[in-house]
Amino acid sequence: MIRPRWDLLDTGFKRPGRGSSRSRRAQDEGMVERVRLRLTDYAADWPQSQDAFARMAAALHTSLGTPTDRRPGAPASVHWAAGADTTLLLEHTGDSVYLELVTNKRLSLDEELLRMDEEGLL
Template structure:
């Protein structure tokens, strides 16, 4: 295995702070300029999404849109770990480390969602910063509150067996 990369505590806090201060949601047409300010490369785009290289390789970032408005930005903040016990431990340890760093930088989370795909959230007026443990990588997202609320409603309905 090659050396596994992950953002440092200072890097994750800086990234989350910059994302928190970004105008969000925003027109999808504004994303190339936003990407340039963060040093990300636009790889491809369609009317409802833009794929980015955010520093962790191809498709390590994604912007999704509704009716031309960017509502969800997801970024890998680690490389992919091996799909074994050691890789899982590495990802989980990094998720916990980053959650602690973000708590120090952003304040107490507004939500902690345990489970197989654990999340820690810091809600803002229009958008929420979300740190997610995706088993083999850790992801940081900026999601419009309306989009996140719709996602949460869908999860609730699935858990009730209604969909």
């Protein structure tokens, strides 16, 4: 059993009269873009966290089937379609492993920002 040591849920709710128009719009839409859970403790040893990532990827492959995308490198990630609008993402950041459920729209925006950063546009 995996027991997280902490959790965080940002609901986007602000005190009445203090919220921005953006947060009010998000509240009106009732949309959560991302749920992220750290599955491992922070590890100073790369092989230890890499092994955990490989074992979790194999377990998810057994449960969910063939991934829709695999991205080697740092960070490494494996993606599974989780419905028409969401993706389940297993990510190895080097010192920890994360499981994330994210909307495809948010994932696309994140990838666009990463591309722009790599091209020096940010």
